[in-house]
Amino acid sequence: MQSILLRYWLSGSKAMTSPTTCGPALVQGRRLAPDTDTLTVAILGVPRGGTTMVAGAAIRCGLPIGTSLPGNLEDPDFVGGDLARLEAAVVKRNASLKVWGWKYPRAAGYLPHLLPKLRNPRIVMVWRDLMATAARRIARGDPIYDVFLTASRIQKRNLALMAAAPCPILHVSYEKAILDPEPFVEMLAAFVGGKLPADMNELRAFMQPGSYKPVESSELILAGASAPDQQATAGSRENEPA
Template sequence: MAPSASRKRSFILSEGKRPGTDDPQRTYVIFGMPRGGTTMVAGVAALLGLDIGQDLPRNLEDPAFNLDVQHGTYETKLASIRRTIAWRNTEQLVWGWKFPNAARYLPKLADDIANPHLIIVFRDFPAESYRMHDHKGGSIEDLLGTYIRRLRQIKEVIALYKCPKMFLSYEKCIAEPDHFIDELRAFLGTTPPGPEAHAQIKAFMNPGSYKDLGAFT
């Protein structure tokens, strides 16, 4: 028996408000589990036409939204992010950013983000724990504790933000790249890529090390 369309989906849209791709102003936030595939998703979103920032590092994290590279207290960093959001809103109607740990500050920004659309990326725990161990080390108990803590933070964001949400399985995105690309493009409301651009996006998705996004445009 052929798999149903619902079983093939790499995402689930939240109940309630549907994606507002006809709305003139939209802000996309890409986040999820650390070492969980957010860079791949952000890169595909950018190649599909979403502006996620300029002159980004290979992990595609805009320093303006990255708590780990900013200086000062948490409140100082949060104030800086608010100023950046306000400035970006005046510069562009549709834009976004990627920061895996954005759930750490999103509850504080609910009133600042214009028409938020959330893209939340998950990865199965064994695969993610291998990546986290290679990056920081630690016991399986410590890694599981971090995983659960991140899930709780994400749950808080999901409960607070009554907006369109896209839940992605990294594994299913990689297994069904054509389907993932089509569905993400629909969520973003961008123009479908031509055959050559579509092939370049699939090439960018190939697992491995961080890639230079400019090499695929």
């Protein structure tokens, strides 16, 4: 059953100018267009901030985010800040897919330039406790101040994008999402133009830290595109989400 927020967002005739809370996720920006068959989704946050968990859930909802992906589910075509390469990748994906996306925690660094090139863009912004995102670097001996400063700067860039982006943004609390998967994945599926995964038990197991595992490519096919172009593979992870 759709949440009250989601039903309002999908059916309302006016744009919402302020976020509305809804458990593990909230939506910001203009209302969604449920009848659209063309959209592009960027998943971002901070490194070690839960974006891999969210990307894996999005794949299970039917969103193609690349092929032959590494364990962190980051498509090499969208890693880094080479604008010419990024624009070429967008043109290529638009030519073969109506609905597609990608995951890159630092995407806010180039999205202001790339957004005008995207068709019906939507952003999924993942938030996680700062100390949790910094835990690995602190454990290996990096100065705590430097680690916190780096993560804070990335979050500041995300906030700037949040303030300026003209498209809908789904804000996800990593901590709340893993504790309450159903409402999280319900909103994610609607936001990315997909549907709820057939096997929610598998999704719950996947979402637990340290348990990431592959999904079958046959689960990733969306209507309106050929099967080879709509496939993606989520790799296994042995450590906490990125």
